[in-house]
Amino acid sequence: MTLGLSLGVVVGYLVIALAVGLVAYRVSETTAEDYYLANRSIGTAVLLFTTFATLLSAFTFFGGPNLAFAAGPEWLVVMGTIDGVLFAVLWYVIGYKQWLIGDRHGYVTLGEMLGDRFGSVGLRALVAGVSLLWLFPYVMLQQMGAGEALVGLTGGVVPYWGGAALVTAFMIFYVVLAGMRGVAWTDTIQGLFMLSVVWIAAVWIVSAVGGLGAATGAMLEARPEFGRFGGGLYSPGFIISTAITIAFGVTMFPQINQRFFVADSGETLKRSFALWPVLVLLLFVPAFMLGAWAAGMPVDVPDGANVLPVVLTEYTPAWFAAIVVAGAMAAMMSSSDSMLLSGSSYFTRDLYRPVINAEASERREAWVARIGVAAFAVLAFVASLFRPGTLIEVGDTAFSGFALLALPVICALYWPRTTRTGMIVGVAVPQAAYLAVVLSAVVSAVPTLPRTVAGGWDVALGLMVLSAVLTVGVSLVTAPTAESDASRFTVAGD
């Protein structure tokens, strides 16, 4: 009975989201600009929530509470700094400038913008290829999260692969039909939904255990070190490198970076920027504190299970637990469908059309995009069945990979002297080095290279420095090519 109810809630949610997508599809035009960017007509509320919902995925909803449960509530501070402050600043530094440039020249993707500026198809394809490479583990992460969520909710009646497959099928269907407008609309619903549900859950559980003081008191009794700031996993090196790699990485995520092109006006971007820290807190405080408080609750969290559903099942009725899991699946889907949509635009516009088939018609391109989405999602689904790490580990790998793109892009946006060779070297060399580090952990024939050094400092941070040094250094010793045009990135004058 409860099983049927739980599944009913989850499926009911998916159906509502699909209905929204279909309405969006009916008002859509068939151009690429509309499909990917909703004709650059997204307003503040929708932009804010679409970015919010996209940003906050399985990584936040399950990975975050799990980490707070295991290592302490400092994760709240780490993520708050990342998303609330550092990302907000980068939103302005990178996002606003990109919006101005994109609005002027009609760019749809990051690769397209850079390729045009430096007159280089190779750079365009390189940026798109690198982005798609790191997008893969992040799509996979959502499928892993969905699989685990349904296992937790149904007590294993729906197997791990079943949950992952359900979400995969749904998101392919959705993205192929709706495009950016549908994605943005459902993201808004999902963002509001997640925010409300997580607050209700927190109030419910905190009052069940006897209030805020009692919840924190019980947590400190079980884990006294949770009350003290720092220590354990949270070394200064860990905090700083996690904050920097994730915040810079997020700006280069295709689905986030493409959001920088969709605002209807500069005002929209500005308002979103100012509201960001508060919105982030509203979600992180209840979600991560629930994870930390769970350390003091009489609950048994099995190995590999997510702590949030366990706590919910203990303290709230089954239908409510199902609603929260539906909210979490919503988070994963909005992350995934945005990622797939942006990924497909990177693939068709920056790889397929310039490199493979320049003569393709719009219609053909649209079909290639949709087939690309399906293939990418299915491959990620297959990879997710192997469960190559925890949600936080897989997510962190992807974030760091993207973070290596950020400094060369900032350099190109603000320093007219940047050259094509500088960009290619600054992007390619750190990427190759980081890929070697990541692959060395997977391939058993080679020794595993360390991911962190000297007490929690991430090697990706060092590689970020390398990317900046290479971009600037190589630019200084090479001349701009005849095809490059620095004036493409100037926004002064009108």
Place this chain on the structure above:
Amino acid sequence: MHIESNSTCMERKQRDFLWIPTFAVLVAFAVPWPLWGVDLIVAGFPVWIWWHIAWLGLCTLLFTRFVRSGAWERGMGIHASSSATGERATEPVGRGDEP
């Protein structure tokens, strides 16, 4: 802000640069470093969590002021639509064809 209309362009530009250290401080102390190792509990939360919550509130306030100041647009050399007062006076002449 009506005070700004009295100041010269140079002074305003110099003041704009103050936003750079401001942002640096906002980012750096979003992590409550001065409370490292402190385990005081205030009103049901560790005190360093309160610091973080208050800090993010401060960020929203200052971000709003930054957006309204129009400093970024001046730095980029663009004429913002509505964010800064006195913008129209500095617009180059000879663009009468614009609405």
